[in-house]
Amino acid sequence: MRIPADLxxxxxxxxxxxxxxxxxxxxxLMPAISELRDEYDRARRxxxxxLELDQLLRSFCGRPTPLYFAERLTERLKGxxxxxxxxxxxxxxxxxxxxxxxxxxxARRMGKTRVIAxxxxxxxxxxxxxVAARFGFECVIYMGKVDMERQSLNxxxxxxxxxxxxxxxxxxxxxxxxxxxxxxxWVTNVRSTHYLLGTSYGPHPYPMLVRDLHRxxxxxxxxxxxxxxxxxxxxxxxxxxxxxNAIGLFYPFLDDAxxxxxxxxxxxxxxxxxxxxxxxxxxxxxxLQGTKTWLLADDDGQIQLTHSVSAGLDYAAVGPEHSYLxxxxxxxxDYATDDxxxxxxxxxxxxxxxxxxxxxxxxxxxxxxHAREMNRDQVVIINLSGRxxxxxxxxxxxLAARNSEGRAAxxxxxxxxxxxxxxxxTPAP
Ligand SMILES: *Cc1c(COP(=O)(O)O)cnc(C)c1O
Numbered sequence: 001m002r003i004p005a006d007l008x009x010x011x012x013x014x015x016x017x018x019x020x021x022x023x024x025x026x027x028x029l030m031p032a033i034s035e036l037r038d039e040y041d042r043a044r045r046x047x048x049x050x051l052e053l054d055q056l057l058r059s060f061c062g063r064p065t066p067l068y069f070a071e072r073l074t075e076r077l078k079g080x081x082x083x084x085x086x087x088x089x090x091x092x093x094x095x096x097x098x099x100x101x102x103x104x105x106x107a108r109r110m111g112k113t114r115v116i117a118x119x120x121x122x123x124x125x126x127x128x129x130x131v132a133a134r135f136g137f138e139c140v141i142y143m144g145k146v147d148m149e150r151q152s153l154n155x156x157x158x159x160x161x162x163x164x165x166x167x168x169x170x171x172x173x174x175x176x177x178x179x180x181x182x183x184x185x186w187v188t189n190v191r192s193t194h195y196l197l198g199t200s201y202g203p204h205p206y207p208m209l210v211r212d213l214h215r216x217x218x219x220x221x222x223x224x225x226x227x228x229x230x231x232x233x234x235x236x237x238x239x240x241x242x243x244x245n246a247i248g249l250f251y252p253f254l255d256d257a258x259x260x261x262x263x264x265x266x267x268x269x270x271x272x273x274x275x276x277x278x279x280x281x282x283x284x285x286x287x288l289q290g291t292k293t294w295l296l297a298d299d300d301g302q303i304q305l306t307h308s309v310s311a312g313l314d315y316a317a318v319g320p321e322h323s324y325l326x327x328x329x330x331x332x333x334d335y336a337t338d339d340x341x342x343x344x345x346x347x348x349x350x351x352x353x354x355x356x357x358x359x360x361x362x363x364x365x366x367x368x369x370h371a372r373e374m375n376r377d378q379v380v381i382i383n384l385s386g387r388x389x390x391x392x393x394x395x396x397x398x399l400a401a402r403n404s405e406g407r408a409a410x411x412x413x414x415x416x417x418x419x420x421x422x423x424x425x426t427p428a429p
Contacts, residue, residue, distance in 0.1 A: 015204020020293050020320035023203040032190045037205045061091045067224035072351045079371025080378035085221050094386030095245045096127035102213035104131040107194035114138040117196045118182045120175035121312035122154025124198030129163035139163040142181040144174040147311045175315045199242025200319040203290035214248025236261045238383035239362040241312050243319035245385035264362040266308030267335035277306040278335035279318045293320040309338040310358035336365035357386030
């Protein structure tokens with residue numbers, strides 16, 4: 001494997017990861033971007049910043065998270081020894097709070113009094129609303145109307161935490177439109193407001209900043225696996241929306257040539273235009289929402305519609321560092337379809353007693369599919385980026401719909417209307 005010597009030297013000072021990244025924003029946002037970049041530059045060299053952040057990550061967020069050996073799943077799949085990095089056990093239920101906590105401390109250093117954020121699945125909105133409450137900030141969350149419907153539990157949580165949730169109805173009414181609205185707000189209120197961006201995406205310094213705030217995931221996992229297995233893992237697997245949980249796990253292992261890494265994108269209903277969000281399957285180079293990266297666009301350069309059962313992976317572009325890591329061959333990218341994800345959700349729930357977020361389940365589905373290609377003495381770490389409570393209604397509906405379709409197809413008259421049909425249970429691995 002070719003690992004360039006400067007792998008830990010990206011991005012450069014302009015925020016470039018090879019040909020990707022950079023700063024593509026309107027002139028009016030440049031002062032805010034520069035302010036953030038300079039403040040982060042100071043903060044990362046300030047021991048007090050790290051000390052306070054570490055303390056809050058422990059006492060407020062619940063770090064370190066366990067590295068859990070999934071013994072029963074390992075037995076069933078008859079492949080490698082499977083470990084789950086339990087980011088689902090963090091406060092508010094996903095990895096997002098690592099980043100939100102770091103950025104609210106930066107916002108306070110910059111003298112801001114208000115934070116805004118976009119959210120897809122709602123987990124970043126909840127994490128932002130929580131840290132905003134904790135530090136006494138005004139908080140506005142932009143969320144696509146479609147996402148508000150499919151993640152209504154998280155909307156209620158944000159409101160109880162004192163945040164204002166603004167429904168975005170433009171376009172596809174999902175994450176991309178929510179980011180547009182947040183950027184618009186930021187331009188207008190740049191003096192008082194910090195834009196607490198939720199993934200390793202957007203204009204520099206965000207992709208680097210968000211990565212740095214999540215690398216604690218991989219740093220912990222590295223120490224934990226060395227302690228539990230007395231060796232490094234053979235494979236890391238993580239789902240990729242913007243790419244923050246994946247880069248958080250991968251980054252501290254990038255120099256370990258023996259550690260293979262796979263990022264799993266949303267295959268949706270299959271790899272056809274409008275039916276998926278697997279940018280590396282059919283995407284191309286382009287610029288979207290502040291950065292140059294791999295994205296889904298048609299021949300005229302228009303951004304394509306996307307689909308995924310998981311709101312958190314339903315986005316047309318991927319973080320620039322992932323585009324770079326793919327180019328240099330350090331990380332491979334694959335995808336999991338909605339159907340495979342639903343099977344994997346039931347499999348993990350029933351085998352290990354853990355309800356995973358639909359996003360995280362993409363990584364589990366990948367391993368279920370590929371476990372037999374590995375040896376039983378090999379070791380895999382899956383990043384379990386979040387818990388599935390937010391998804392249970394949607395999953396129940398999906399399974400009910402699929403079950404009634406199945407009945408219609410086989411001409412079995414509809415019987416008892418169980419919303420969690422056992423017929424849709426565990427796949428043969
Ligand atoms: C938001 C989210 C994701 C996707 O975002 P990344 O930045 O790619 O990590 C994945 N899992 C969960 C649980 C999320 O909430």
